Amino acid sequence: MASVQLDSHLLYRRMNRLISRSLRPFSLKIVSPAKLMKSDLAKQTVICAGLVGVGDALAQAYRNERDLQRLVDMTLAGSFLGPWYKWWYGILNKRPNLTPLMKTGIDVSTSPFLHFTFLAFYILIHEHKIIDAKRSWENMIELIKLDLLLFLPICYTNFKFIPPGIWQTVYINAMYVIIVEPVCSMIINDNVQLFDFFFELLPQPVFEKFIEKIGIKTVLDFIIERTAGK
Structure with a gap:
């Protein structure tokens, strides 16, 4: 009888240890505010x-x-x-x-x-x-x-x-x-538009020189004239 009780006790301890290990990853750890900060x-x-x-x-x-x-x-x-x-x-x-x-x-x-x-x-x-x-x-x-x-x-x-x-x-x-x-x-x-913002940062002569250098000044002038004409 004593042997049966001992075996049951060992089995209980092993099962308890197994369950504890299984649940350990999901357990919540209490962290002190000082340690958290x-x-x-x-x-x-x-x-x-x-x-x-x-x-x-x-x-x-x-x-x-x-x-x-x-x-x-x-x-x-x-x-x-x-x-x-x-x-x-x-x-x-x-x-x-x-x-x-x-x-x-x-x-x-x-x-x-x-x-x-x-x-x-x-x-x-x-x-x-x-x-x-x-x-x-x-x-x-x-x-x-x-x-x-x-x-x-x-x-x-x-x-x-x-x-x-x-x-x-x-x-x-x-x-x-x-x-x-x-x-x-x-x-x-x-509601600032990105390109409008960057164009505002550029001094006007620098902006005109830039668009002329990349070859779109003529196109922009044409669009502005057509738009103004309407």
Whole structure:
């Protein structure tokens, strides 16, 4: 009888150990707030949110605007980029066979998803409504143009020269904020058209010399004359 009880006890312990090991990957770990704030995820989230806020502040300064609520909402909307970049760059950096150019192409291909998610989140918290398809499409077209024109070289240098880890997040967001995010904010909030914005930055003589050099000045003059004649 004692032998049977001992065998039953051992069987119970083994079954309990087996079940515990099976459920361990699905168990939730309680992390203290202090430890959470020291994690790379928290750091990247704060960095991304802060840099998006700085980008919007630069955009408002350029257009002589002062909208504190917009600044706060843009900052909050940028917070989701931290978890995304930590997860996404972690995947890309685990693929040693991918060249920097291949990583750049894969990363840029996620732009529509990122832009739509950011737009939907921002419109929800700033305007308290669901983004409509027309506005989403118009903004997405301009934002994708912006990515191809400016973000593509930034992304390539990120994978080519910056070591994997939190510094990739810092670099990609810093360059995005200084160069891309102000224009991005103006596209979203002020309906700025990308090419019109860049043409405004060029001094008129430089612009005229440029279009003459590439051979389209005559065509543009003809179109302007015909349009004015109507």
